[in-house]
Amino acid sequence: MDNYSNIENAEEDVLRFQQETSIIRSLDHKHIVKMYDIFEDHEHYYVVMELVSGGELFDQIVQKGFYPEDEAVLLIHQVLTALVYLESLKICHRDLKPENLIFTDDTHKTLKLIDFGEAKSCANGPIKEYVGTTDYMAPEIIKGGEYDTRxxxxxxxxxAYVMLCGFPPWEGENESEVFVNIMTLQYDFPSPEWDIISDTAKDFIRSLLVEHGERLTAKEAKAHPWMKTNVTPAVQFSLTLPANLYSSDLLEKLKGTIGDHLKLNSTEVEIETETVKGVTKSTLSFPST
Incomplete structure (x- = not known):
């Protein structure tokens, strides 16, 4: 539960607080933190929020150095589904960054988008307002132009860029230099950090770090090949069989049965076996549908 102390003493903070709570109360998405209730006493406002205890994505990037591509794409896809939802409601978050993406627990597998303090509706037309965090601000905001959910x-x-390599795309000794590089789209994929990253991932990033009119919408980005081809992890089933019952024929038959049931080609189903003390553990992995 969050405690917003002495907000009544600052009119601007009250308006911002009311704006944030109004927006977040209306949202219902599995990758957006849920607000359950709000109440106040003579000194404070209290907000009852969904518990998310796994820490910031930012902290995990710092700890890991960078994310392997197969892990990064899964998390980016989660955030993207939240943005598709917000886009359908014509709501701009306007401060999307790793610090505002929180893991639900210590497994660090599921992200929730938080902090709607700068969020605003663009249902009545484009917005023209300077907000955001330096490295993550779109050029149209910096230039003082109109913008929307893009x-x-x-x-x-x-x-996505930061997750895959561990550093931002923009260089600069100060904020002004960073802004110049953002507005002129000055970034690249330096070696050796980007040598192991797929061309599809780089294309996904290029399709977003472009001028407003060329940039993919959330719905379009969700259909990008990087999302489509890498987002689904293998699902595993473990079978433990006595050694005298184990045979490759049995597993191949099971493999074919699973493939038929899920309408998969049997070549998509992989088998790994390990025998310990006369017991064979066989793991079948196949794409989820």
Whole structure:
């Protein structure tokens, strides 16, 4: 439960608080933190929120150095589904960054988008307002132009870049230099960090770190090949069989049965076996549907 102390003493903070709670109360998505209730006493506002205890994505990037591509794409896909949802409601988050993406628990597998303090509806037309965090701000915001939900897609592109290599795409000794590089789209994929990253992942980032009119919407980005080809992890089943019952024929038959049931080609189902003390453990892995 969050405690917003003495907000009544600052009119601007009250308006921002009311804006944030109004928006977040209306949202219902598995990758957006849920707000359950809000109440106040004579000194404080209290907000009852969904518990998310796994820490920031930012902290995990710092700890890991970078994310392997197969892990990064799964997390980016989660964030993207939240952005598709917000896009359908014409809501701009406007401060999307790793610090505002929280893991639900210590397994660090599921992310929730938090902090809607800068969020705003663009249902009545484009927004023209300077907000955001330096490295993640879209060029149209920096230039003082009008914008819509695609500013969040720019931020997602920066997040994907940072996750895959461990550093931001923009160089600069100060904020002004960073802003110049953002506005002129000055970034690259330096060696050796990017040598192992797929061309599909790089294309995904390029499709977001472009001028507003060329940038993919959230719905379009979800259909990008990087999301389509890598987002689904293998699902595993473990079977433990006595050694005298184990045979490759049995497993191949089971493999074919599973493939038929899931309408998969049997070549998509892989078998790994390990025998310990006369017991064979066989693991079948196949794409989920």
């Amino acid at each position: 500013v969040d897609m720019w931020s997602l592109g920066v997040i």
